[in-house]
Amino acid sequence: MSHFEVKTIKAREVLDCRGTPTVEVDVITLGGVLGRADVPVGRSRGGHEAYELRDGGKRYAGLGVLKAVKNVNDIIASELKGMDVRRQMEIDRAMIDLDGTEKKSRLGGNAIVGVSLAAAKAAATASKLPLYKYIGGPRAHILPVPLLNYINGGELAATNLDFQEHIIMPIGAKTFSEAMAMGTEVYFHLGKMLAQKYGKFVLNTADEGGYTPPMIDPRDALDAELEAIEELGYGDDFVLGLDVAANTLYDRKQNTYRLMDKNVSREAFMDYLEDLAKEYKLASIEDPLQEEDFEGFAELTRTLDTQIVGDDLFVTNIKRLKKGIEMGAADALLWKVNQVGTLTEALDAAYCAYRHGYGVQVSERSGQTEDTWLADMAVALNAGQIKTGAPCRSERTAQYNHLFRIEEELGNAAKYAGSNFKKPF
């Protein structure tokens, strides 16, 4: 039906929240429906992610994406013209074949994923459905627990903390709105406490909106978060989590990890994490080890009563996820569509995770835009958990605000995942 038929596809260069250029794609159908999607940008990227095509040269310090834009406008657009936007798998397959490389390095993963997501958005609009219902169907009703990343380190913050994200999760709330109110109260209170103790510079926020106190010890960060939670009387309503982003701490030559200004062995690093997990009853740890250490992930998954999430380990790629499943490495998949490069492949990975009892944590990239497809996907997948930063920068609050709208629209059908965030259905 012409209403759903691709008439034109047009990409352009826009900026993410760090000022890094990224791809935005418009898919327009013969019926005049517009699907527009922005591609987020990672900084602590996994080695096995889809290729991000950048221009090089002087313009935007080499980070321009005009080549990827041109690939959409000159190559992909004519290939997909006339296709039905509801045929997501065929659209994605056509682009994968057209590219022909393992990592989408010819056309660029950033070009392909932009078209893939814009096609889905056009299909949803043409079907007169919100995106979360178009993707998730009538069962899409679970509002995710937000993983609120309030103290930042690693490559995404100007601090000396090694771990990238020190996270709090409001699992005791009854609704998503209540969770955000509680979480935001803690954000305000934590800011005040940190400023009193360390001075006002801690209020300079990092890439995902977390504070930047001059700490080096992860225990100090977790203690500060706990203290803020307790002072507000929330006690057990929150649990804690981490994204270690261990790739960024790993020295491949020596097989050591950087931890508080020292290089420690893999074993010492694992022991440290195990102690931390037990001491703080951590509910979730992402990327505790570097991306090739499936054995180490499996060991931590066995020994800890903590959700172990694979980000750089899996890169939302079903092949790597299946290897992990066979070995018992991690028990949750961090879900980032642009890591793999098409919506179809990302959905395949999510459903594969569910089939094997793995959780799915829908995730931002550190470089987001105002586009809110991420929030829709969290509900579409009934994922039960979303990681999209602190509630203080518009590219993060855009996701939370969209979740408020979805919660309102679902009315009585909406269910907040709460303590069932790993298996919400």
Ligand code: PGA
């Ligand atoms: P990235 O990192 O988006 O910068 O790759 C976020 C994360 O590691 O979860």
Ligand code: ZN
């Ligand atoms: Zn991560």
